[in-house]
Amino acid sequence: AQKITQTQPGMFVQEKEAVTLDCTYDTSDPSYGLFWYKQPSSGEMIFLIYQGSYDQQNATEGRYSLNFQKARKSANLVISASQLGDSAMYFCAMREGPTGNTPLVFGKGTRLSVIA
């Protein structure tokens, strides 16, 4: 079974509008971390936001917020006030376990296109 599922291969959003990118995850480990990365066409991986499994509140970082619904095992990324520069691939990823030496498992990604 896939650990991270991103069901939207591509999304379009009008500039200045908000957009939600979906992510569901699968783990039996009570301690885990969820991450979102942005990958522009240049290929670099840019860290956006983190949510820990024990965090009570949804994470926010500037225009990015994470809608964490633990019971549903979902961790959707919300981008507010979209900008043309937000056009990129977005990957949801998970670290299982509490330690720092475990890798991230990535979803297949969602390509976001922001339209002027």
Add this chain to the structure above:
Amino acid sequence: GAVVSQHPSWVICKSGTSVKIECRSLDFQATTMFWYRQFPKQSLMLMATSNEGSKATYEQGVEKDKFLINHASLTLSTLTVTSAHPEDSSFYICSAREQGVTNSPLHFGNGTRLTVT
């Protein structure tokens, strides 16, 4: 912030030759580094976990004799693609996590685009 430097950014080589890719953590120490591979329009797939001073751990299906990993110091890991073939053409990207920083994300290098002709 934590920076991971990866070199080269791109390389073209002939079939049968070997290519070495370097990954350095510039302002932090990393006992563990991760190597990922990304085919066009696909996700990042973990290839191996590089451990400083010990052997790397390879994911299932990754040939350890073909993809040699050396983690000689706390700031440097190298991936050597030996006897490269066209099917090895891909985007290789390394990553590391800051030691001692709670919930630190993985910091990625800028990747290496390998083309084997």
